[in-house]
Amino acid sequence: xxxxxxKRFFLxxxxxxxxxxxxxxxxxxxxxxxxxxxxxxxxxxxxxxxMIAEERxxxxxxxxxxxxFATWLFDLARFDFGRSMWTxxxxxxxxxxxxxxxxxxxxxxxxxxxxxxxxxxxxxALKQDTWVDYAVRVFSIAGLxxxxxxxxxxxxxxxxxxxxxxxxxxxxxxxxxxxxxxLQLIWPALAVxxxxxxxxxxxxxxxxxEVLREDYxxxxxxxxxxxxxxxxxxxxxxxxxPVVTVIGIEFAFLLGGLVVTEQVFxxxxxxxxxxxxxxxxxxTLTQALVMxxxxxxxxxxxxxxxxxxWLDPRIRYR
Amino acid sequence: xRSVTALVALLLAALMAVxxxxxxxxxxxxxxxxxxxSEPPSYDGHREETFGLIxxxxxxxxxxxxxxxxxxxxxxxxxxxxxxxxxxSDGRTYTFKLLRGVKFHDGSEMTSKDVKASYDxxxxxAAGVASxxxxxxxxxxxxxxxxxxxxxxxxxxxxxxxLLSVASPxxxxxxxxxxxxxxxxxxxxxxxxxxxxxxxxxKGSHVVxxxxxNYWDKGKPYLDSFRAVFxxxxxxxxxxxxxxxxxxxxxxxxxxxxxxxxGALGDKIRVQESPWDCILMVAINHDKKPYDDKRxxxxxxxxxxxxxxxxxxxxxxxxKEVAGVQVPGTPYATxxxxxxxxxxxxxxxxxxxAEAKKLLREAGVPDGFAFTFKNRGVPMPYxxxxxxxIDQWRQIGLNVKxxxxxxxAYYDQVLRPGNFDVAMDFxxxxxxxxxxxxxxxxxxxxxxxxxxxxxxRTLDDLYTKQGRTQDVEERKRLIRTFEKRLLDEExxxxxxxxxxxxxxxxxxxxxxxxxxxxxxxxxxxxVWLTE
Numbered sequence: 001x002x003x004x005x006x007k008r009f010f011l012x013x014x015x016x017x018x019x020x021x022x023x024x025x026x027x028x029x030x031x032x033x034x035x036x037x038x039x040x041x042x043x044x045x046x047x048x049x050x051m052i053a054e055e056r057x058x059x060x061x062x063x064x065x066x067x068x069f070a071t072w073l074f075d076l077a078r079f080d081f082g083r084s085m086w087t088x089x090x091x092x093x094x095x096x097x098x099x100x101x102x103x104x105x106x107x108x109x110x111x112x113x114x115x116x117x118x119x120x121x122x123x124x125a126l127k128q129d130t131w132v133d134y135a136v137r138v139f140s141i142a143g144l145x146x147x148x149x150x151x152x153x154x155x156x157x158x159x160x161x162x163x164x165x166x167x168x169x170x171x172x173x174x175x176x177x178x179x180x181x182x183l184q185l186i187w188p189a190l191a192v193x194x195x196x197x198x199x200x201x202x203x204x205x206x207x208x209x210e211v212l213r214e215d216y217x218x219x220x221x222x223x224x225x226x227x228x229x230x231x232x233x234x235x236x237x238x239x240x241x242p243v244v245t246v247i248g249i250e251f252a253f254l255l256g257g258l259v260v261t262e263q264v265f266x267x268x269x270x271x272x273x274x275x276x277x278x279x280x281x282x283x284t285l286t287q288a289l290v291m292x293x294x295x296x297x298x299x300x301x302x303x304x305x306x307x308x309x310w311l312d313p314r315i316r317y318r
Numbered sequence: 319x320r321s322v323t324a325l326v327a328l329l330l331a332a333l334m335a336v337x338x339x340x341x342x343x344x345x346x347x348x349x350x351x352x353x354x355x356s357e358p359p360s361y362d363g364h365r366e367e368t369f370g371l372i373x374x375x376x377x378x379x380x381x382x383x384x385x386x387x388x389x390x391x392x393x394x395x396x397x398x399x400x401x402x403x404x405x406x407s408d409g410r411t412y413t414f415k416l417l418r419g420v421k422f423h424d425g426s427e428m429t430s431k432d433v434k435a436s437y438d439x440x441x442x443x444a445a446g447v448a449s450x451x452x453x454x455x456x457x458x459x460x461x462x463x464x465x466x467x468x469x470x471x472x473x474x475x476x477x478x479x480x481l482l483s484v485a486s487p488x489x490x491x492x493x494x495x496x497x498x499x500x501x502x503x504x505x506x507x508x509x510x511x512x513x514x515x516x517x518x519x520x521k522g523s524h525v526v527x528x529x530x531x532n533y534w535d536k537g538k539p540y541l542d543s544f545r546a547v548f549x550x551x552x553x554x555x556x557x558x559x560x561x562x563x564x565x566x567x568x569x570x571x572x573x574x575x576x577x578x579x580x581g582a583l584g585d586k587i588r589v590q591e592s593p594w595d596c597i598l599m600v601a602i603n604h605d606k607k608p609y610d611d612k613r614x615x616x617x618x619x620x621x622x623x624x625x626x627x628x629x630x631x632x633x634x635x636x637x638k639e640v641a642g643v644q645v646p647g648t649p650y651a652t653x654x655x656x657x658x659x660x661x662x663x664x665x666x667x668x669x670x671x672a673e674a675k676k677l678l679r680e681a682g683v684p685d686g687f688a689f690t691f692k693n694r695g696v697p698m699p700y701x702x703x704x705x706x707x708i709d710q711w712r713q714i715g716l717n718v719k720x721x722x723x724x725x726x727a728y729y730d731q732v733l734r735p736g737n738f739d740v741a742m743d744f745x746x747x748x749x750x751x752x753x754x755x756x757x758x759x760x761x762x763x764x765x766x767x768x769x770x771x772x773x774x775r776t777l778d779d780l781y782t783k784q785g786r787t788q789d790v791e792e793r794k795r796l797i798r799t800f801e802k803r804l805l806d807e808e809x810x811x812x813x814x815x816x817x818x819x820x821x822x823x824x825x826x827x828x829x830x831x832x833x834x835x836x837x838x839x840x841x842x843x844x845v846w847l848t849e
Contacts, residue, residue: 033730169558171520
């Protein structure tokens with residue numbers, strides 16, 4: 001088992017280097033840079049070529065690409081993410097400010113999704129082709145069909161029109177005021193968690209249906225084992241493999257991918273920071289955010305792999 | 319009998335006027351909450367370009383003089399830290415007398431040394447110090463502080479716009495000692511003399527300021543505090559005002575958003591509107607054929623039915639007024655009757671289009687001539703204006719393709735290298751002032767941001783003359799001549815429609831006057847809330 005874990009661990013690094021190269025090059029291919037975004041806001045009638053050149057030099061954008069890349073990679077290897085080109089603040093500070101909020105929304109959405117998806121998926125599989133199954137299918141297909149930002153807009157407008165109430169505008173950390181925190185974050189978590197649960201419900205249902213048809217389930221039933229025991233110990237554990245994958249990948253995605261939902265609920269999270277940094281051509285911040293998101297995916301995948309090996313011991317012997 | 323009725327009516331009117339007067343008496347207290355759609359890179363007004371800096375951070379500062387907060391044209395200079403000023407008879411020396419007893423938020427006294435240090439930073443920045451508007455003060459020879467309450471600006475030549483340029487909302491007065499220690503201190507710190515003191519800025523979230531109890535203008539500010547919340551999405555901004563979580567958004571909303579708020583909140587919403595000191599114009603590349611021919615350029619302008627366009631587009635976009643080179647309603651704007659004499663501004667569109675077709679024929683441009691109109695990737699109002707113009711040009715037999723280029727790349731890839739035939743260009747000012755607004759149109763060798771890329775010494779000469787004359791009427795005449803040459807005789811550039819600023823705000827907000835500039839009137843010292 002340990003050999004398998006170590007092998008998977010070291011495989012993460014070449015993947016990260018690949019992501020770094022792609023992120024760096026893709027950003028440079030996109031036309032425009034931060035100096036344009038910063039100086040041309042009002043049309044730039046008084047902006048001179050010299051001012052543009054000086055600003056570019058300040059950010060090192062006048063250097064050859066290979067040198068810019070080498071400098072960045074060298075700093076990255078020392079865990080120095082540099083400073084945001086837009087605000088001049090350390091990138092870790094910019095990320096830290098938003099990370100707690102994004103992590104909390106991602107965790108809450110995952111809890112909502114898991115709590116809904118696993119029981120519903122199992123029940124739908126057990127009651128296949130009955131009204132219970134149809135109801136669960138309608139619920140989950142509706143979740144897939146509705147973008148979470150749309151649901152978010154409906155929630156906001158519903159509160160606004162019916163109750164003349166809006167969630168708080170400003171983030172309050174949970175440990176400062178749990179009630180205010182929940183009042184603001186429960187709604188995006190529900191909007192996102194519902195769609196997330198729909199994916200996981202569908203996956204749980206189909207995985208359970210597949211497992212329930214396996215020979216070992218038939219054997220267990222023939223031996224006269226309790227149905228509850230068969231379901232929990234044999235069926236659910238084996239059906240969880242693809243479900244865990246879906247939940248893990250969605251969780252990693254939620255950390256940096258809630259762009260539109262964050263906009264709808266005016267959340268100061270990593271998704272919005274991502275979009276703004278790309279729009280402003282803030283290379284250092286965008287690169288750091290890509291690396292962070294990629295790292296989240298890679299780490300989640302690593303834990304998924306480890307969990308696979310735990311759930312299905314055959315995997316580690318391959 | 320008639321006189322008795324009149325007397326009763328007068329008495330009733332007087333009685334009704336009493337509560338109105340009481341209502342209009344400023345009330346102290348409350349927190350003003352407003353969304354801000356953009357967040358600035360730093361806190362330094364001398365180097366930034368975005369209103370995202372002015373809206374939340376201007377209340378912490380004062381400027382030497384300001385624009386009168388009650389003037390709807392936003393063009394009248396008014397005292398601020400300087401209580402008075404004089405201009406020498408040759409127009410080359412401006413002397414400002416400062417208020418006594420003004421304190422910075424750290425308790426130290428503000429003197430002419432601070433004003434000089436601030437202006438030296440703006441006009442003569444040291445190497446490595448960015449000052450985005452230093453180009454506007456090229457005429458300043460020296461800034462002097464002969465005594466603690468006097469500041470003197472010596473100019474190389476008379477400049478009629480100088481006073482207003484000192485009223486710039488960007489020119490925060492900083493503390494000289496701080497600048498002496500670190501010229502970049504104000505990029506990351508806030509400390510001024512303004513009506514509010516800084517409480518906190520949570521990046522990406524909000525800025526809070528509280529009333530400065532030692533503010534030099536006694537009795538002000540009226541508000542206890544303000545809270546600026548960064549909200550990028552305009553639907554979310556509308557929701558905040560609709561849900562009465564915020565009072566006002568100072569930049570502006572679209573006509574549809576105004577109607578939504580008015581429909582939902584009725585009398586709880588007050589709408590202030592103004593022509594906006596921003597305009598989209600069409601750059602026509604003089605380096606390319608057939609656009610080097612003024613007959614072609616004139617034809618492009620003659621094809622536009624600006625009055626019909628104004629009616630239609632003002633329903634869906636943030637544009638409205640038909641304008642020349644100055645914002646309508648401001649001191650140097652051309653009156654509508656006179657404007658109608660320029661090519662493309664006449665009321666008889668059939669005749670104008672017939673003339674346009676004739677000019678194109680004479681210039682050898684065939685019917686169905688095709689070109690590409692390049693546009694910046696900003697939906698509002700670039701997109702509706704481009705669609706409108708393309709349709710107008712189609713009506714004189716031109717076949718125009720619309721190509722949208724990503725916003726951040728637009729200047730670098732399209733306008734600056736001249737990689738276009740006809741393209742959208744943009745200008746937005748912080749004060750309506752011909753010196754600032756017309757500089758864009760001087761010859762390209764003098765100002766590279768003239769993207770039509772022409773050399774016109776007559777225009778250059780007119781620009782210089784209008785800027786130096788001290789006679790208002792003479793200046794108006796010179797500006798009209800400049801405008802006629804720019805838009806009619808040579809048609810170097812085409813103006814589309816003036817932007818239109820719409821501010822629907824809570825009726826509780828008083829003391830705030832909309833102006834053509836979304837950079838003005840954000841000190842918040844005179845703003846108050848009815849409850």
